[in-house]
Amino acid sequence: MEFKKYISKNIKTTHKIAQTILEELMLDINHAQQALIVILKGELGTGKTEFVKGLKDFLNIKSNVLSPTFVVMKVYDINKNNSVFKKLYHFDLYRLINNQTHNLNIDNDLANISIQDVFNNPSNIVFVEWGEDIPMLNKYKIITIEIKMANERERKITINYPNTSAGKKAKSKVDKLLT
Numbered sequence: 046m047e048f049k050k051y052i053s054k055n056i057k058t059t060h061k062i063a064q065t066i067l068e069e070l071m072l073d074i075n076h077a078q079q080a081l082i083v084i085l086k087g088e089l090g091t092g093k094t095e096f097v098k099g100l101k102d103f104l105n106i107k108s109n110v111l112s113p114t115f116v117v118m119k120v121y122d123i124n125k126n127n128s129v130f131k132k133l134y135h136f137d138l139y140r141l142i143n144n145q146t147h148n149l150n151i152d153n154d155l156a157n158i159s160i161q162d163v164f165n166n167p168s169n170i171v172f173v174e175w176g177e178d179i180p181m182l183n184k185y186k187i188i189t190i191e192i193k194m195a196n197e198r199e200r201k202i203t204i205n206y207p208n209t210s211a212g213k214k215a216k217s218k219v220d221k222l223l224t
């Protein structure tokens with residue numbers, strides 16, 4: 046894994062970063078045994094949901110991408126031509142985490158909605174907000190993207206690129222995008 050920190054000066058750049066990374070990571074054959082899983086880390090209002098919204102056109106998602114805060118999970122059909130990925134799952138575990146005293150219960154809750162099937166399925170792209178402390182996720186390969194607020198419009202985005210050729214290519218493309 047390689048860490049890289051970027052400054053996104055506006056929403057458009059955050060969307061572009063999301064598209065650029067996903068485009069490469071979707072080619073990563075190392076994910077063939079599981080879903081492509083990204084944990085989005087950061088305080089409320091930093092842009093985790095905005096990051097996922099940036100993928101709507103790129104993945105040819107027809108419905109509006111809305112925050113899953115109140116429903117825990119939203120799922121969208123991916124209509125992108127020739128894509129091996131068919132569904133985008135977007136979790137927001139904030140309410141679950143804040144209703145539980147320890148993570149064991151969260152694991153039970155998540156098992157109850159057969160979340161493992163979602164994570165095990167290689168045709169899924171999965172974004173998880175507030176998923177960094179969920180023990181069940183430890184057994185998966187995960188890309189972590191952390192967003193911090195610099196000011197009203199600027200965000201510091203730290204990406205934990207996988208050490209694969211797709212990860213390296215994604216890194217060089219995002220590097221170029223921001224220079």
Ligand SMILES: Nc1ncnc2c1ncn2[C@@H]1O[C@H](COP(=O)(O)OP(=O)(O)O)[C@@H](O)[C@H]1O
Nearest residue numbers: 053054055056059089090091092093094095198
């Ligand atoms: N550079 C930026 N990148 C992402 N979001 C930004 C940026 N600048 C301003 N914003 C705004 O910050 C807010 C982020 O909200 P949201 O994505 O729902 O946060 P979270 O999901 O992290 O709680 C949105 O209103 C978005 O328009």
Ligand SMILES: [Mg+2]
Nearest residue numbers: 093094112174
């Ligand atoms: Mg959100």
